[in-house]
Amino acid sequence: MRVSIKTLGCKVNQAESDLLLAAFKKAGFTIVDFDEVADYYIVNSCAVTEEAERKTRQYVRRAIRRNPQGLVILVGCYAKLWKDCRYASLGERVIVLPTVREKERAIGRLFAEQLGVPLPPPFFPYPSRSRAWVKVQEGCDHFCSFCLVPYLREGVQSREFEDILREIHHLTEQGVREIVLCGTNLGYFGRDTGEGTLIDLLEFLVARTEGVRFRLSSLEPYLLSKEFAIRYFALGTRVCPHLHLPLQSGSDRILRRMRRGYSAKMYAELVAMVRSLYPQVAVTTDVIVGFPGETAEDFEATVQFCQNIGFSRMHVFAFSPRPGTPASEWEKSEGIPKPEKQRRVRQLLTVGKALSEEYHKSFVGKKLYVLVEFVEENIGIGYSENYIPVHVEGTNQDNVRKIVPVLVERAWPTHVEGRLALQ
Ligand code: SF4
Incomplete structure (x- = not known):
């Protein structure tokens, strides 16, 4: 039997798809490209941007066309939206699994119970890569005003230390040398279990593994403390001197409207604190431009702020309204015209490129x-x-x-x- 998986969106989805691929391989499936004929097409979807939603719909339709006898299984964030409000019926050939939590296990159940093809648990990956993402947590209830995630992934759910360690041991046995810990909002790890926080987990993993380095996929600035940073850098070369801290805007007015929970000054102080502990740390970020009501001054504040911080890499996104969020309501009356959003994206990307080059140059001869x-x-x-x-x-x-x-x-x-x- 042939199966194909298309993954959209975040690192969490990527980690989950890796688990699925491993399970299918172990069960004897042939993994094929999404453009080939397969018996099962799995679309691990994303609903973070309008573009991601559009692509999800496109892949579902493409899979339906590719094999008139095949079955399409839609999982992930967009699957929940799909089920909740919109494209309820696409006929019997599309199964929509609205589960957002533990989707790999939900798929395992679906195959075993409804399709009669058991997938072998536990779904440990057999990576072909030297770097692997390991999902340690799901869910976020921060409710940034532009974000749909808290509406889709219910509450915070963290994995147990030993469970994560087992997966990592398995990965290192397969030759993986870098583990990227990821989650919907990684900094919330452990909040629900009381077993320990993210830094406790890192210390535990470093002590119980060897020959592998750890990286964090992303950390919300309002969850980064000095204690965390001190303990993090104390782990030395076992952890990467790289922190991805999503900024989103350099304007306090916009940050407040985004409900991010920090000001530009607080963010700058955090970066200064981190650099005082490890001067050449890489600080990377995400920025949203063209948020509803973002004036030329707000945008200029972001440009200036990014230049002052000197990010080593920036991901820049044009704001895209997610239905049901407060920001999508504001977009109706205060939206920035698309061409202007695109212009701002291009301008900030140019700034980002120059900053990356500057950072890279500082390592020549090192x-x-x-x-x-x-x-x-x-x-x-x-x-x-x-x-x-x-x-x-x-x-x-x-x-x-x-x-x-x-x-x-x-x-x-x-x-x-x-x-x-x-x-
Ligand atoms: S912190 Fe904000 S942007 Fe990140 S998942 Fe939570 S609500 Fe969304």
Whole structure:
């Protein structure tokens, strides 16, 4: 039997799809590309932007066309919306699983109970990668005014320490050398269980594993404390000197309307605190531009703020209204015209590119530790501990899945280049 999975959206979805792929492989399924004929198409959907919703619908339709006898299973955030309000019926060939929590287990049940094809638990991945995402938590109830997630994923649910450790041991046995811990709102990890917080978890994982480094996918600024940062950097090279702190806006007026829970000044102080502990830490971020009512001054404040902080990488998104959120109501009367949103995106991306180049240049002549993910024509490609894409000359297949020291020789806005160095 043939199965294909299309994953949209966040790292949590990616981690869940990895688990699913592993389960299908173990059960003897052939994994095929989404454009090929499959018996089962799984669309692991996203509802964070209008674009993600559009793509989800597109993939469902494409799968229906690809194999008139196939079955399409829609899971993820958009599946819940789909079920709740809109495209309730697409005929018998589409099964909509509105579960947002533990979707891999829900799919396991669906295959075992309704389709008569048991999938083997536990759904541990068999990765082909040297880096793997591990979902440790689901759910967020922060209710930022633009975000649909709190309406879709019910409450906060964290996994147990031992359960996470088991998965990581399994991954490291398969050759994974970097684990990216992810969650809907990672900083909320442990809030529901009382077993320990995110930093307790990291200390536990570092103590109980070896030969693998840890990275955090994202941390909301209002959840980053000084105690966390001190304990984090005390873990040394086992954790990556890289923090992704979503800023969203550099204007206090917009931040308040977004209900982010911090001001620009508080954010700047956090970054300064982190840098006082580890000066060359990579601080990356997400920014939304064209939020309803964002004036030219608000946008300019964001541009200035980003320049002052000196992010090493920025992801810039044009605001897109999510139905049912307060910001989608404001969009009706205070929306920024699309061409202006796009112009602001382009302007900020240009700023981001220059900042990345500046950050990359600061490592010329220095050593970085790169996890080589693949090699092409003797050039190893991978990420450094501080999340710089690195091209490493003089490598071969033996370097794949190893963390190697690299002397940086040249820097570009997108990556740096260098050669293997001595330890
Ligand atoms: S912190 Fe805000 S943006 Fe992030 S998931 Fe929660 S509500 Fe959404």
